[in-house]
Amino acid sequence: MVVNIKNIKMLFEEYAYFNFQFPEPQYLGAKHTHLAWIKKFIPNNTKTAIDAFAGSQSVAFLFKQLGYKTITNDFLNFNNQIGLALIENIDIKLNAEDLRLLFQPAKNKREFELIENTFTNDFFEKAEARFLDNFRANVTMLENPIKQALAFAVMNRSMTRKITMGHFGHTQALVYAADPERIKRNRSLIRPLKDIFEEILPIYNDAIFENKKENQSFNKNILDLLPTVNHVDLAYFDPPYCDSHADYQGFYHLLETYTEYWKDKEFINKIKRYNPQHVSGFDKKRDVINSFKRLFELSTEIPNWLISYNNRSYPGIEEFEKLILKYRDVKVEAKTYHKGRGGKGSVAGSQEILFVCTPKKKHFMSVSHQQKIVNEGLYLNTGTP
Numbered sequence: 001m002v003v004n005i006k007n008i009k010m011l012f013e014e015y016a017y018f019n020f021q022f023p024e025p026q027y028l029g030a031k032h033t034h035l036a037w038i039k040k041f042i043p044n045n046t047k048t049a050i051d052a053f054a055g056s057q058s059v060a061f062l063f064k065q066l067g068y069k070t071i072t073n074d075f076l077n078f079n080n081q082i083g084l085a086l087i088e089n090i091d092i093k094l095n096a097e098d099l100r101l102l103f104q105p106a107k108n109k110r111e112f113e114l115i116e117n118t119f120t121n122d123f124f125e126k127a128e129a130r131f132l133d134n135f136r137a138n139v140t141m142l143e144n145p146i147k148q149a150l151a152f153a154v155m156n157r158s159m160t161r162k163i164t165m166g167h168f169g170h171t172q173a174l175v176y177a178a179d180p181e182r183i184k185r186n187r188s189l190i191r192p193l194k195d196i197f198e199e200i201l202p203i204y205n206d207a208i209f210e211n212k213k214e215n216q217s218f219n220k221n222i223l224d225l226l227p228t229v230n231h232v233d234l235a236y237f238d239p240p241y242c243d244s245h246a247d248y249q250g251f252y253h254l255l256e257t258y259t260e261y262w263k264d265k266e267f268i269n270k271i272k273r274y275n276p277q278h279v280s281g282f283d284k285k286r287d288v289i290n291s292f293k294r295l296f297e298l299s300t301e302i303p304n305w306l307i308s309y310n311n312r313s314y315p316g317i318e319e320f321e322k323l324i325l326k327y328r329d330v331k332v333e334a335k336t337y338h339k340g341r342g343g344k345g346s347v348a349g350s351q352e353i354l355f356v357c358t359p360k361k362k363h364f365m366s367v368s369h370q371q372k373i374v375n376e377g378l379y380l381n382t383g384t385p
């Protein structure tokens, strides 16, 4: 057997970064459990890839592991902080000295009372709300923005670990945290956030690596970002599944509020969601078709697209396929959920869909086929001699 050294080297390089593990997220519609399946459809010659609606950053992390120059984006800033911490970051970690600073009594405490004043006795008891404000004040004392991003990523993840159901679209947090049965099943409900933070920080620190590319994380509406990026080989689009109750800003409002520390928003409804919200363009029936058209028009320079979808979203699979066909050839791949934990409102029996979109093939006609058409008198005389 002839051993091709070049192929072995390429194979080794492809897997060099797979020792690093993506910290398990708790995010509606996160794709960390589908990565091996998605990877099968990535074209071989990819060098630069964009994860346009990155959420937990699971697919961006896969792109980074594959050695691609990775551009990642989400219009919610708490997701961008994960992108800065895990995708853009090559070697900055939080060390013992940083932790001392983050947990010390804050010098600028007075300017940081938003969580205590807004969410005490909704999601947290007073002491935990104060702890969050104090930590948030100290994040601003970390000089390096990547360190700040890592502090946000880990504290935001600690909050989804502590709060029942891992999101903030309900008012049951303290009710469940007082229920011995629930506590027996999930001790995080009563653990101090500081303990959870200290437990999961090493998992994040260990996920930081360099893939020798200049990766970038953005916090923009994708329709504003696309005109500014060039030379991208592959776009991965995983928009919110329209009409499936996937309300990212309703579910994760607290993480965005904590990260942005809003001074100019109201906090409305029982869950105290910030208002006004960012406009997505992809989550309301009235906007979604136009948004997709715009997305595809802005992506014409990117040859290959992978689009995650669900068979219960609007527009339906066939209509969506027709929309894509105006721009790309497309193959529809499907994976059926057997358990009801696909996220984005997916239930058992619903399907995770991947539209594999490639540049349109020109319709060449073989000479023998042309001759057949002439012989059968089907040739349309165009008037040219």
Ligand SMILES: C[S@@+](CC[C@H](N)C(=O)[O-])C[C@H]1O[C@@H](n2cnc3c(N)ncnc32)[C@H](O)[C@@H]1O
Pocket (backbone or CB within 6 Å): 027, 028, 029, 030, 031, 032, 052, 053, 054, 055, 056, 057, 058, 059, 073, 074, 075, 076, 079, 220, 221, 222, 223, 238, 239, 240, 241, 248, 279, 280, 281, 282, 344
């Ligand atoms: C289905 S989730 C992505 C999940 C992600 N693939 C993962 O593995 O975690 C959709 C994401 O799109 C983001 N989003 C919605 N509208 C957007 C827009 N117009 N521009 C950029 N991001 C947007 C949401 O914040 C949400 O995180």
